[in-house]
Amino acid sequence: MGQLLIALLVGAVAAGAALVVLRTRSEPKTKNKVPPALRPADIDAVLESTRLTKIHGWGLARPLVCAFVMPAYWVQEPQNRLDTEKMFEEESLERGERYYAMATDQETGESNPAGKECARCHGVEAEGGTNDFLNPDTGVRSVVQVPELKTVFARYEEPPPGFEDAEEFIRETIERGRPGTDMPTWGNKYGGPLTEQELDDIVAWLKSINEEPEVGADATGDQIFNQFCSTCHGIGGAGGSGPAMKGGSETRQFPNIEDHKTFVKEGSKPGQPYGTSGQGTGAMPGWAGTLTDEQIQLVVDYERSL
Numbered sequence: 001m002g003q004l005l006i007a008l009l010v011g012a013v014a015a016g017a018a019l020v021v022l023r024t025r026s027e028p029k030t031k032n033k034v035p036p037a038l039r040p041a042d043i044d045a046v047l048e049s050t051r052l053t054k055i056h057g058w059g060l061a062r063p064l065v066c067a068f069v070m071p072a073y074w075v076q077e078p079q080n081r082l083d084t085e086k087m088f089e090e091e092s093l094e095r096g097e098r099y100y101a102m103a104t105d106q107e108t109g110e111s112n113p114a115g116k117e118c119a120r121c122h123g124v125e126a127e128g129g130t131n132d133f134l135n136p137d138t139g140v141r142s143v144v145q146v147p148e149l150k151t152v153f154a155r156y157e158e159p160p161p162g163f164e165d166a167e168e169f170i171r172e173t174i175e176r177g178r179p180g181t182d183m184p185t186w187g188n189k190y191g192g193p194l195t196e197q198e199l200d201d202i203v204a205w206l207k208s209i210n211e212e213p214e215v216g217a218d219a220t221g222d223q224i225f226n227q228f229c230s231t232c233h234g235i236g237g238a239g240g241s242g243p244a245m246k247g248g249s250e251t252r253q254f255p256n257i258e259d260h261k262t263f264v265k266e267g268s269k270p271g272q273p274y275g276t277s278g279q280g281t282g283a284m285p286g287w288a289g290t291l292t293d294e295q296i297q298l299v300v301d302y303e304r305s306l
């Protein structure tokens with residue numbers, strides 16, 4: 001509809017222009033050169049013929065055309081805006097996907113010059129993976145767990161303190177990176193390569209592929225941990241809003257593994273101590289409804305091995 005109107009308008013302008021050109025051409029060169037608007041008006045005798053009716057007719061026809069065309073355009077306008085908005089969104093998602101991907105597709109060899117290669121660490125399907133990491137501060141080389149990003153929105157549904165929502169936190173994480181880990185700084189603001197728009201596009205794309213974390217039947221302890229626990233306890237138990245779990249801290253907190261399992265099943269209660277020296281705030285959820293006994297066993301074994 002919008003395009004049709006524009007086409008009609010362009011057609012009308014073109015036809016008008018053609019008419020003017022033809023008319024000026026067909027006028028004999030020698031005839032008076034006075035422009036039409038400056039020529040003497042028609043005399044009464046002429047005007048009282050059909051001439052006046054014609055002039056009135058045109059006078060009526062033009063506003064009528066406006067009266068119908070403008071409302072038709074106006075009626076269409078909200079839809080046009082929605083369509084344009086949708087188009088912008090789709091383009092943003094496409095760009096986000098391209099930035100996320102490898103610069104050269106590993107399977108097809110197709111080149112993707114826009115690729116920023118998040119996929120290299122986070123997996124082609126945003127399913128997570130591992131990366132060989134040389135810590136610049138300590139000089140220690142290790143294989144680190146890279147979190148899956150297709151569930152990142154769901155995992156941070158309850159955002160860390162100080163953040164409005166998952167989106168704000170995820171955008172900030174990408175923009176800044178995670179100092180001391182393998183996650184590079186990406187935002188221009190902190191000296192990284194991505195503009196605000198590019199960050200928005202990637203975040204929008206990640207949001208569009210967001211799915212609820214789901215533990216596969218064959219998920220290992222570290223996978224379960226990274227899906228459900230790392231949002232608070234940090235990737236690999238590095239710590240965050242929840243305590244870090246390093247250097248055997250959990251075997252000290254829960255010398256008896258059964259207490260450890262019970263705590264994970266039930267979560268913490270405000271003001272209630274747990275383990276050897278834990279003080280509950282109620283911020284640790286209970287997992288009995290989400291994880292099976294076997295999965296809790298696996299994740300507890302994993303935590304005790306850190």
Ligand code: HEC
Pocket residue numbers: 100116117118119120121122131144145146147148149152155170173174178181182183184186202231234235238
């Ligand atoms: C060199 C490997 C590497 C690259 C490349 C990389 N990341 Fe990361 N990213 C990581 C690691 C490792 C972590 C986990 C850091 C930690 O221990 O908290 C991470 C964490 C994240 C997180 C937070 C996830 C969570 O569960 O807390 C987001 C979001 C993220 N990366 C997005 C991106 C995006 C978007 C790109 C591409 C623009 C990217 N990453 C490129 C290694 C990488």
Ligand code: HEC
Pocket residue numbers: 158225228229230231232233241242243244249250253260263264268269275278279280281282283284285287299300303
């Ligand atoms: C929403 C944030 C959050 C998530 C998700 C979370 N925890 Fe916690 N966890 C906490 C907090 C906070 C504490 C500290 C106790 C408190 O404040 O009540 C804690 C404490 C613990 C402790 C005791 C640690 C110590 O040394 O004192 C264990 C064990 C634990 N969590 C296991 C898990 C496991 C296993 C998962 C995943 C299945 C998990 N947590 C997911 C927030 C979380």
